[in-house]
Amino acid sequence: MAPKKSAADDKLQLGRPGNNLRIGVVGLPNVGKSTFFNAITSSAVAAENYPFCTIDPEESRVAVPDERLDWLFANYKTGNRTPAYLAVIDIAGLVKGASEGHGLGNSFLSHINAVDGIFHVVRAFVDPDVVHVEGEVDPARDLDIIHNELRLKDTAMLNKYIDANQRNIERMGDGGSVEDRRKKDDFAVVVKVRDWVQQGNDVRKGDWTNKEIEVINVHHLLTAKPVTYLANVSEKDYLRKKNKFLPITKKWIDDNNPGDKLIPFSGAFETAIAAMDEPQRAEHLAANGNATSAFPKIITTGYDSLSLMHFFTAGVMEVRAWTCRKGVKMTDAARSIHNDIANSLIQVDVMKFDDLKAASSEAELKAAGKLIIRGKDARIEDGDIVYFRSGEGKAKK
Template identity: 40%
Template sequence: MSTNLEVGIVGLPNVGKSTLFNAITKAGAEAANYPFCTIEPNVGVVDVPDDRIYKLADMFKSKKVIPAAMRFVDIAGLVAGASKGEGLGNKFLSHIRQVDAIAQVVRCFDDPNITHVSGSIDPIRDIEIINTELCLADLDSVEKRKQRIEKIAKSGDKEARIELPILEKVIEGLGDAIPVRAQGLDDEELEILKELTLLTAKKSLYVANISEDEISDYSGNEHVKRVQEYAANEGSGVVVVSARIESEIAELSDEEATAFLEELGVTESGLDKLIKASYALLGLINFFTAGEMEARAWTIVDGTKAPQAAGKIHSDIEKGFIRAEIVAYDDLVTCGSQNAAKEKGLVRLEGKEYVMKDGDVTYFRFNV
């Protein structure tokens, strides 16, 4: 299975979160491709849009194609008071700790038939309700940690003395409802906090849910503008979607969906935009393996070295790594075949220090 990436979808009631999540679930990847994936009711697995894998499958006449995949987790029960166990608060917090990134759905459309939990449309207020709950949950974790570290620091422990002022700084920020990711902490400070798995340290993006009428042009939507400004201030991304249109697309075949999007005057679905934005947010790239049996895309963090990339396929390949035989996707396609690429000297042998690049078509040599 080439997914270990999870994005948690959060949002207040009646903002379109369930509509969007149901669309993701309907558009779900074929479960047969993911033998180790028990898909729970609140998890949707979708293929990552990447045409390169299909071109490689044609070239190698592969019997099976396995695209990279992303898991979306529907995190229910987030209401004001969730950090104190209101709604499904405690369950929600344990789910959110496990995801790699958070996508927060915010309502940016007016519809008198769909009441808002707070009685009016205000996406910034909604964002702040959720961020406050996450900050309160983190505050509880950091304060407990501080009590323990204070005792250790008193005994003269060097590491505890380094950690204590960082915890104090984070507590102050969380007390002002500033998420950890927006507190300007450096890499060393974030590394010290890592084992706390703080919710507000996770990378986030906002999903601005608009009405279907605005899908081809939402430039006049003031709610979206406010969300974009808010996100820019904390270094988060924004994806604009219409959850209702996504639920319609999910019912269509690929050909019908393409025609429907063309009719609407948009080039890609909101789900594809959300996946691409999540990739960018988490600094992810794909490499490929291809042969007669299967063509497969594998997801890694940009900067991963060849042996660790090999470990994505199997731990034995990482352990016994000798070298990687690599050709860039563009070079391979231009040459038309692996043999032609070899003749032109474009297939390289790379060692343990090689940093993988997006689109590397790879064969790992190993010995166990």
């Protein structure tokens, strides 16, 4: 018997519906954004001590760590292992007044508009050699500045839409055609969202209906994007796990955006270990209390904030992690691989990762009767190992 559908299954999500989503690195100048980007991607993006050194956004893909993929690779003894990837975009620093064009703000804000989620880097270290664009280090003030600029930009975009359409909406009056009523309903949603943002709220924190979310997603609003906060601390503070700015940052998040994640990292520490070979890195980490990089946690948290998850295909040729949105149907998951598979999908053979690991092999799992057959309209779950059976003979394992 198919599981009962819950209301949550049909709740629409803010943002684009795709599987290949991008997350942008945002913050004030000189907070460590490009240092973070350089270390996490091993890229050569400029990170000089200059507020607008990174004028054009830089993009790189980073592998998403997953111990399940590692286990599958070891147990299937295949030669090819393909992880999932997260696209990370380095966006030059915003300043106060960016929504009005200050500091090349219009260009930078448009770059934020093009991403699906945000890594918000906030400075939590003091260094007299690295000037702070606002003077003293104050994470709460910096967070206020960035969020205010994003809200101001959203308000301006929504007001532009309202000004361009209000007269036509008023002319429609009461009643009208189905199309006219739809336009009036959509316009009312935009006004409601504009009022919400003007009151100092992010769009992503509103309780919206599916119809409202459909309208919101058309406008690609900046404050509708999920945010993961990254506090850049000194190497010393990172290793001793103590920093005077972290409680201030955490309080601001709890007061303004409760539920959002805060992850401390050290740009200096990550840069240093990124430059080491594996033996040097292992020795250095062991000498510092078995310290670990913050990047795996940052990548997986950012991935999760975009409502993405993994499913796997595994066989003698390759084990691979595929990306899809949480809660999608098998047909939508199959589309991550190929449209032809999705369009002709008949059924899906599913192995649960924990079941496969406990059985130790695919043959043992099948012998135990734990191979699950699902229809194309069933919902895929995180960690499923699948074999798509299509009507065109293009099953993917």
